[in-house]
Amino acid sequence: MTAGDRQTYSASYAAAHGTFALIPAAYVFLVEGDRVLLQRRAGTGYYDGWWAASAAGHVDPGESVLAGAVRETREEIGVAVDEAGLEPITAMHRTAPTGLPIDQRLDVFFVARAWRGIPELQEDTASALEWFALDDLPERVVHHERFALEGWRDGGLPAVTAFGF
Numbered sequence: 001m002t003a004g005d006r007q008t009y010s011a012s013y014a015a016a017h018g019t020f021a022l023i024p025a026a027y028v029f030l031v032e033g034d035r036v037l038l039q040r041r042a043g044t045g046y047y048d049g050w051w052a053a054s055a056a057g058h059v060d061p062g063e064s065v066l067a068g069a070v071r072e073t074r075e076e077i078g079v080a081v082d083e084a085g086l087e088p089i090t091a092m093h094r095t096a097p098t099g100l101p102i103d104q105r106l107d108v109f110f111v112a113r114a115w116r117g118i119p120e121l122q123e124d125t126a127s128a129l130e131w132f133a134l135d136d137l138p139e140r141v142v143h144h145e146r147f148a149l150e151g152w153r154d155g156g157l158p159a160v161t162a163f164g165f
Helices: 011-017 065-077 143-154
Strands: 023-032 035-041 055-058 086-094 105-112 126-133 160-163
Touching (some): 023 143, 055 065
Parallel strands (some): 086 160
Antiparallel strands (some): 023 055, 035 126
């Protein structure tokens, strides 16, 4: 099958069914032994002052979630990871109490155990980058990210999860 063989939805179908927006994002936890690298969010207006994944962000149009994870890791902490080295830990369908389309998310979480370079903050959307023991995470870790990280750490995290419903 070639790309030309694949069908797309018509404009009329999209107009009738396109009121639901789902924003995809990729999250990468760099893990070394029994510790994880987290960044403290800053200046974003969303969970500022809270610890979050080593790198994360929206998947760009036309970009796969794997390519997005690789790109975000390079852009945010300056290290290179390979798509083949990303260990998927869960795909999370997430919402917030508003019910607004902007709050409909599909987050795909990965663990990376190998990378090239030294992790350093590259953007002003975080104020710190620190290693934490997996069994001694800081109190203020973004809720859905804590759910994924602890679920993976403790074992038994389903391949697909829902959060906020």
